[in-house]
Amino acid sequence: MAKDMFKKYIWIVxxxxxxxGISYKELAKAWENSIQNDEGSTIPKRTFDDYRNAIENTFDLNISCDASDGYKYKLCDAESLRKDTVKSWLLNSFAVNNCIQESRRLKQRILFERIPSGNESLMRIIQAMQENKTIRLTYQSFHHSQPSTFPAEPYCVKVFKQRWYMVxxxxxxxxxxxxALDRIQRLELTDETFTFPETFDAEAYFRDSYGIMVTPEELDVETIRIKVSDKNNKRKYLRLLPLHHSQEETERHSDYSVFTYRLYPTYDFFQxxxxxxxxxxVLSPEWIRKEFKELIEDMLRQYLP
Known part of the structure; x- marks a missing residue:
C-alpha cells in the first residue's frame, strides 16, 4: 500500500x-489514461486534496491553486526544486521510468544495472521518518555471522552506487x-515515537565523506592531492564528473592535472x-601515498609466479 501511494505522489508531482500547472480535471483524466495506473483507479477530488496535503508534508513542497489561470494547481518555486538533488533525482527517475513504460517496444534496447532489493524497506523507512516512528530492525551485517535485531530511529536515507542506505x-x-537496505531481513514499524534531533543535518553528516563511510572517530579530514594524466581523457572525465564536491583542479599542465580534495581517507575512496x-x-599526504603503494604491491603479488 505504501509503495502504491508513493508512486501516485511522485506521479502527481x-x-x-x-x-x-494543471487543473484537477486535467490531472484526473491524465491519471485514468496513464500506463502507471495499472489498477484502473480514479482520483476523486477529496482524494486529490488528501494527496496534495501528503505530498506537501512528505516532500516539503508547496502546491498552490491559481484561480486566475483556470484553477490550475502549480508547484511553488519550481526553480528551487531543480536545485534540490533528492527531489530532482526522484522526479528524473520517475520521468525516465514513465517514458520507458510508455515505449515498451524499446524494452530490449534500454539496459540497466541490476539494483539489489531494498525498495520495500525504503517506503516503510520514509513513512517512519515522516511520522518519527521507531522501527524494529533485523539486520545481517557483513561483520557478523548471525543477524541481530534492535530498535532504530531513522534519521535519513542516502543512495550510493546503486544501493540505498539508512542512517x-x-x-x-x-x-x-x-x-544497507539490501541487508535488512525484517523491518517493522512500532508505535514508539522519537524526537528527531534539530542538530542533525544529513547533508553536513556526509559532507566530508566519499560515499557512505563516515569515520570521524577513526580518521581526520585530510587534504588529498592526486595527479591525473590526460591519457584516455581521464582529467576531462573528472572535470565533468567530480569525485567529491570539494574537488579542485589546483594545477593544470600539458599532459596532466593535479586535483585536490578535502575528505575522510576511507576505504571506499581508496577503492x-x-x-x-x-x-x-596519489601525491600527498605521504602516509596515504604509502597506503596506496602497499595496496598496489599486494595486488601485484597476486599475479606473480
Missing part, C-alpha cells in the same frame, strides 16, 4: 512539474549507524582511486 540512531547502544588504474597517482 511530476505532472505538476512538467506541465507548469539511524540505536537507542539501546546510543549510537548512530549506517545500514574509487584504484579503479582508475595508472591514470591516477
Amino acid at each position: 511530476n505532472k505538476l512539474y512538467t506541465t507548469g 539511524a540512531h540505536n537507542p539501546e547502544k546510543n549510537c548512530i549507524g549506517i545500514y 574509487e582511486i584504484l579503479s582508475h588504474g595508472g591514470e591516477v597517482e
Whole structure:
C-alpha cells in the first residue's frame, strides 16, 4: 500500500512539474489514461486534496491553486526544486521510468544495472521518518555471522552506487549507524515515537565523506592531492564528473592535472582511486601515498609466479 501511494505522489508531482500547472480535471483524466495506473483507479477530488496535503508534508513542497489561470494547481518555486538533488533525482527517475513504460517496444534496447532489493524497506523507512516512528530492525551485517535485531530511529536515507542506505540512531547502544537496505531481513514499524534531533543535518553528516563511510572517530579530514594524466581523457572525465564536491583542479599542465580534495581517507575512496588504474597517482599526504603503494604491491603479488 505504501509503495502504491508513493508512486501516485511522485506521479502527481511530476505532472505538476512538467506541465507548469494543471487543473484537477486535467490531472484526473491524465491519471485514468496513464500506463502507471495499472489498477484502473480514479482520483476523486477529496482524494486529490488528501494527496496534495501528503505530498506537501512528505516532500516539503508547496502546491498552490491559481484561480486566475483556470484553477490550475502549480508547484511553488519550481526553480528551487531543480536545485534540490533528492527531489530532482526522484522526479528524473520517475520521468525516465514513465517514458520507458510508455515505449515498451524499446524494452530490449534500454539496459540497466541490476539494483539489489531494498525498495520495500525504503517506503516503510520514509513513512517512519515522516511520522518519527521507531522501527524494529533485523539486520545481517557483513561483520557478523548471525543477524541481530534492535530498535532504530531513522534519521535519513542516502543512495550510493546503486544501493540505498539508512542512517539511524540505536537507542539501546546510543549510537548512530549506517545500514544497507539490501541487508535488512525484517523491518517493522512500532508505535514508539522519537524526537528527531534539530542538530542533525544529513547533508553536513556526509559532507566530508566519499560515499557512505563516515569515520570521524577513526580518521581526520585530510587534504588529498592526486595527479591525473590526460591519457584516455581521464582529467576531462573528472572535470565533468567530480569525485567529491570539494574537488579542485589546483594545477593544470600539458599532459596532466593535479586535483585536490578535502575528505575522510576511507576505504571506499581508496577503492574509487584504484579503479582508475595508472591514470591516477596519489601525491600527498605521504602516509596515504604509502597506503596506496602497499595496496598496489599486494595486488601485484597476486599475479606473480
